[in-house]
Amino acid sequence: MKKLLALGFEGSANKIGVGVVALDGTILSNPRHTYITPPGHGFLPRETAHHHLQHVIPLVQSALEAAQVTPDEIDCLCYTKGPGMGAPLQVSAVVVRVLSLLWKKPIVAVNHCVAHIEMGRVVTGAHDPVVLYVSGGNTQVIAYSEGKYRIFGETIDIAVGNCLDRFARVLQLSNDPAPGYNIEQVTPWCSVLYFLVD
Secondary structure (H helix, E strand, O other): OOOOEEEEEEOOOOEEEEEEEEOOOOEEEOOEEEOOOOOOOOOOHHHHHHHHHHHHHHHHHHHHHHHOOOHHHOOEEEEEEEOOOHHHHHHHHHHHHHHHHHHOOOEEEEEHHHHHHHHHHHHHOOOOOEEEEEEOOEEEEEEEEOOEEEEEEEOOOOOHHHHHHHHHHHOOOOOOOOHHHHHHHHOHHHHHHHHHHO
16 A cells, blocks of 8 residues: 655744655655854844745755655645744745645645644654643643644743743854754753753
């Protein structure tokens, strides 16, 4: 029986990624490119979107080649609908719509938070997790209830991920590969925080 395959696009912040994944969670390819600003600087939506636009088509080609599949073998196209930065999110959304028309493939919009949770479920085998979700602008307690993921609590001021991003800028640290990782390298006491945020 043929494995169902999706070509997925993630571009909600400073990384743009395109991957091929099977329905059972097997990742066949996952190339990505990070928009890196000078140490001590954040990334702005317009410049980040321009970066994604430059790299998305080569990433599509790389993802298909690495997975050794053709567009005919792809069953659907997925993209991060949100949450995230508006301009970078639009790049993936537009590319997916164009490819959908060219390749005659259905589109599946994906919630960024739910995707992280589902990846964790695949990796850990957890059946009904209660999750402390910390990613960029989101710090939330999420669990599955009555047929959908629900937010049971969240920060109303600054999210932990953004806090670490700002702290890294103050320390003049790079965002490559990630601000939290770089904070941990220079301040070992932050190891626990990085574990929670990553």
